[in-house]
Amino acid sequence: MNEVVRGRISRLKSELDVLGLDAAVIMDRENIIYFSMLTDIEAGSIIIPRVGDPVFICLWLDARHVREVSGMNVIPYFFPEENVSKKTADVINGLGIDSPRLGFTRYFISLKDFQCLRDYVNGVYFGDIAETCYKIRSIKDENEVALISKASEFCKAGMEAAISFVKPGVRETDVLAEAEYAMRKAGSEGPSFRMQVLRHYRQQLVHPYAGEYYLNDNEPVVIHLGATYKGYTSKMCRTVFLGNVKTETKKIYDVLTRAQELAIEAAKPGATAGEVYEAAYKVVHDNGYAKLFLPTIGYGVGIRQSEFYPIISKDSGQILQENMVIDLLLPTIYLANVGGPRITDTILIKKEGCINLTGKD
Structure with missing residues (x-):
């Protein structure tokens, strides 16, 4: 088995032991990617027992590929006579565990x-292991950082194309088309979410x-914008001013920009997520916008945006x-007629200081 895959599975097994669970059943695409390093498989599942080797269930046509990439024991099923749902249940029954306690991720499951x-x-x-899996995934290895960095380069190419195309009279979708084409040309494998180009009244x-x-x-x-590369994602957001924009709108953008700067400075190993939020919130509060600001300003970035x-x-x-x-920094300041500007970057946390992967070179 691939050593990276082995290490990831070992960490999950340790968590299963803590949670008192017999096995994890991985059926969502994100965690299948993470625990197998396969990005091109659909309709599969991974059973990871607390004691014993993992099993990958997949369509028989994919079996050789799955075995070669993941190194796992592979059990194929033959569609339409069989399906992944029933095959997964059959394999779990074959583990010989009475009344098995299964770790099951609650997101993105049919x-x-x-x-x-x-x-x-x-x-x-x-038993729910959704947060457990996200926590294991939250610390990236060198290869993951390289893939996210590559996706970030694609984002920047798309943003450059979008900004150069923005002008009065073009549609939001026209700008997005230019951005997505540039990202695809650079190497992106597709957007990581439904991307946004927004005129002012839609920004709230x-x-x-x-x-x-x-x-x-x-x-x-x-x-x-968001881009993907070999299963990993990046995202970034910018605000462009056309012509003469209201003074308070510019002020709100400046407040958010400063709030982001301070949040990035506060994002150090050992800091709490709440402390990072407070660094941004203080600027917003001191400028009189506290009641118009959301209580969440960021998430982890990895296989999911x-x-x-x-x-x-x-x-x-x-x-x-x-x-x-x-x-x-995700949110805007929700003030009618003048709020709406946003700014977001993908940030790598390091001991010596954060690296802004989507910032200026």
């Missing part, structure tokens, strides 16, 4: 997978995306460690 485990594995108990939505809206002169334009460990939020006691990758 109802069918859950139903088969519930209906075909007698006495099964489901929490999860908008580029639409067929025309940009106007004398307004801010938010551009939020917003991973749920660490979460940079108010009063969080999660401890930051070297080689974590996070994004800062």
Whole structure:
């Protein structure tokens, strides 16, 4: 088995022991990538028993590839006579554990997978290991950092293309098309989320995306991009001012920019996520915008563009460690008619100081 894969599985097994679970059932794409280093497999699952070797269940056509890349024992299934949900239940029953206690990630799992485990594995108990997996994934090795750094370069290429194309009269989708083409040409394997190019009045939505809206002169334009490379992601956001923008809008952008700078300075190994949040929040508070600011300003970045460990939020006691990758600063200031500017970067935490992977060269 690949030594990197072996180490990741070993860490998960240690957590299963702490949690009193017999095995982990990995069926979501993110964790399949992490625990096998395979990025081109669908409809598969990994069973990782607390005692014993892991098993990868996949379509028979993929079996040789899975075995060669992951080094795991592979059990194929033959579709449509068989399916991954029922095959996973059958393999768990074959472990010979009465009333097995299974670690199961609660995110991005199909109802069918859950139903088969519930209906075909007698006495099964489901324990949630979602945060456990995110925590294991939060500290990146050298290869992961290299892949995220590469994706960050693609983001910067896309942002340069987008900014050069922004002008009154073009659509949000036109700008995004230029950005995505540039990222693809640079090597991106696709966006990591529904990307955003937003005229001003749409910037106060929490999860908008580029639409067929025309940009106007004398307004801010938010551009939020994400790129991927070999299973890993990066993201960045910038705000472009067209023409003459309201004075308070510029002030809000300056406040957010300063808040991001201080948050990055505070993001050191040993600091809590809450301390990083407070560094940003103080600037927002001191400028009179405290009630218009969200309680979360960043997430981990890795296989997913917003991973749920660490979460940079108010009063969080999660401890930051070297080689974590996070994004800062997510939210805007939600003030009608003038709020909306945003700025976000992908940040690598190091002992000697953070490295802004999507910042200026």
